[in-house]
Amino acid sequence: MQIMILDLGMIRTNGSNLMENDKLWDKGKSLNHNLTIFGKCSSIPYGQHYYNSELPILVCLCDPNPPNFSINKNMINNKTKIRNILLIGNAGKGKSTLANVLTGTNEFEESTDPINGTSKTKAKEFEHEKIKYRIIDTVGIGISIQSTEEILNKLKGITDILSEGINRILFLTNGRFTKEEVEAFNLLRNVIFDDRVTDYTTIVFTNFAKFKDEKACEKNRQGFQQEIGKISMPLASTAIIYVDNPPIIGFMEPVARISREASREVLLNHLRTCQEVYQPEPLKKFRKMLDEFNSIIKDTIEAVENVDLYYKTNITYLGEFITTRRVIIENIEERLEEVRKYMGDRFKSSVVSHSTLLIGKGLSISGIWFPPLMVPGLALSTIGFVSAATTDISAILKENEAYKSFEESHAKDKEKCENLEILQEELRNLINKFKDIRPRFVISEYRKQNIDRNKIEVIENVMNQILGEEIEPDVDLNNNEKTKYSTSQETVRAVVEGICKLAPSPLSFYCMYRDHKETKNRDSLSDMEMTIKDFREGLKVLEEKQQQLNELYETIKRCEEKIAKLT
Ligand SMILES: Nc1nc2c(ncn2[C@@H]2O[C@H](COP(=O)(O)OP(=O)(O)OP(=O)(O)O)[C@@H](O)[C@H]2O)c(=O)[nH]1
Ligand SMILES: [Mg+2]
Structure with missing residues (x-):
């Protein structure tokens, strides 16, 4: 043979x-x-x-x-591979009890009434005859499940385990299967398992006192198969075993222990044969879908954290910028006042010096006809000329000094603006990265199948709040750089004027008029006035933005709290 x-x-x-x-x-x-x-x-x-x-x-x-x-x-x-045994079945059918019996522990809560049953899926590993098992006690799988979402929602806690594959599904019952149980099983088969599921499923009749009596078991088996065959052919061909795990209470405790021990043997004998691993395609897909959604959650959390960090940086920076700008404005105002004063002083001395110059010129010209007037005339002209030139030059030098300080402040402000621009650019990039997560979320199967309404809503909410239209990180500042004042131009003008003033001309009248005009209207003054105006307007924008960012930051913090609960 x-x-x-x-x-x-x-x-x-x-x-x-x-x-x-x-x-x-x-x-x-x-x-x-x-x-x-x-x-x-x-x-x-x-x-x-x-x-x-x-x-x-x-x-x-x-x-x-x-x-x-x-x-x-x-x-x-594979000797080292753990065998996953999934317990399903209606409430009170004895899943937790069976888990205790198999693992030889008391870790699964055996309920005394169907309302206060197991509330959380739990898994426990144990080893028997060098085979490792993992018993997974589920909640509400296998009972009147209404929808795909409901199944997937209930399974999401154990997908890690299930993705390794299942060696056996123990479908617990303690009597006749109800129509709802059969329908729930069919739904399970269609949604997360496939047609092969019955090859990997064993119907376990609990509460079967005659479980040691092979004849009684066989009789029940045949009767059950006939009955169930009328509503579900696949279930009719499923393996069936019988156990009895009475509660360990009261005077029946020793009997209960013996019965449980015998049931354990039946179960382990059966499970020993279950070496083949069942990895149904839908479960793999579900696992993939869950992984994908978890990566969306992870990326969203990361994006929110980054946005939080940048908002915080932006807010701090804006605060510093606002303070600095206020100081800069004050500084420019002081310089403006100084230049105004220089120009005012220049006008006053311009009146005196040009009057002297004009009188001197008048006396000098009269000296042609009356020579004794020539010398005082020339003397007065010289004094007037020198005084006018000195006043002009001194005013220009002081003005130049003040203007330089103004330009330095302007440059400092410009640097701050540029830094703010960089920060905002980074924030914009981060928000764009965040925006990239949204399409992934929108097309995610997890969302489409509405698996976990709460998680989906939180993500949706966070995305809407952070990516909502109200969030525009840009601060548009008008930092006017076009200044009209030029020191060299002013110097050249003063020199040319000086030369012209030497000639017998009425230029002095014009100079006095011009100096008067320039106490209020001069390029350096208008540059500073314009800058102060722009900076003040910018300051308002900055303050508004700071306020807005502070409010948004609160929103981000709230989003962060909500999203943190998802992990
Ligand atoms: N006599 C007897 N009682 C059992 C058997 N299996 C479970 N019970 C009892 O049935 C009740 C419910 O058992 P559990 O193991 O909590 O049932 P469950 O399926 O985990 O219930 P849920 O957690 O609500 O889904 C408990 O009081 C158990 O002691 C059995 O085989 N025989
Ligand atoms: Mg239970």
Whole structure:
């Protein structure tokens, strides 16, 4: 008799380990020498599974015409891999109790009434006969579920575990399945599992006192299969086991313990065979969808934090800028007053010096006819000329000094404006990055399927608030740089005027008139006045912006608090 070995876990032929991959069948075909098989392996009909005590080994009698049989990689037992066992079923059917029985603990809360049942999905690992198991006690999966969203919402806490794959789904019941339970199971099959789900599902009848009586179990099994077959064919072909895990209370405690121990054995014997991992495509998709949404949340949190940081920086900077600008305005006002004073002084001395010059010129000209007037005339002309020139030059020098200080203030303000512009540019970039998250959110399946209304609403809200139209980080400042005043121009003009003043001309009258006019109307003065006006207007804009940013910052803080709760 030839024996075909399909799962070559620890089986050795002639001493060599045949742990192999998907080419097992080919390998099996070529095996025509003696096999050493650990464990018993007699009279096993084709296709029947056999498990030795240490490791599951699948053997079957070889068909002379082997069926087109492909070996699922998942069948290759990985000793270290944990087996995920998912418990589902209506409230009060005994999921938490069964989890306690299997894990040999008391960590799952066994409810005394269906209303106060388990409120949170919980998983616990344990090891039995060198096989590691993870029992996942769920909440409300498998009971009158109405919609896809509801299932996905309930599963979202355990997707990490489920994405590893499930070895067995234990669907608990303690009597007849209700129509709602069957419908809920069908919905599960359609939404997160697939048609293969029944191959990985075992219906566990709890509260079955005769669970040790094989005949009673078989009778119930047949009756159940007939009944369930009328409403669900897939469920009719599902494996069924029977247990009884009575509550450990009162005088029945010792009996309950014995019963639970026996149930545990039944369960573990069954689970030992469940080495194949079930990874349904919809669950993988769900996992992907969840990952995608979690990355949206993560990116949103990061974006909000960055925006927060930049708003804070902008607000601080604006505060400093406002203070500096106020000082700058004060400084320019002082310079303006100084120049006004210089120009006022210049006009006063211009009247005296030009009058002297004019009298001197008059006497000098009279000296042509009356020579004794010539000398005083020339003397007065010289005094008047020198005095006018000195006044002019001194006023221009002082004005120049003040103007320089004004220009320095102007440059300082300009630098602040440029820095603000850079900060705003960065903020704009950050907000644009934030905007890039929005389309991802809008098209995300998680949002479309409305899986977690609360999370979706928070993200939506945060996006609307932070990316809302009201947020415009730009501060448009009119920092007028076009100044008219030029020191060199003023100096050239003073020199030319000086020369002209030497000639016998009425230029002095014009100079006095001009100096009077320039006490109020001079390029340096108008430059400073214009700048003060612009800076004051800018200051208002800055203050308004500061106020607005402060309010927005409050909004961002609130958003941050809301979004932090999502993680
Ligand atoms: N006699 C008997 N009682 C059981 C059995 N399984 C559970 N119970 C009892 O049934 C009640 C509910 O059991 P739980 O394990 O809390 O049920 P559950 O499915 O986790 O319920 P939820 O958490 O509400 O979904 C408890 O009082 C258990 O002691 C069983 O096999 N036999
Ligand atoms: Mg429970």
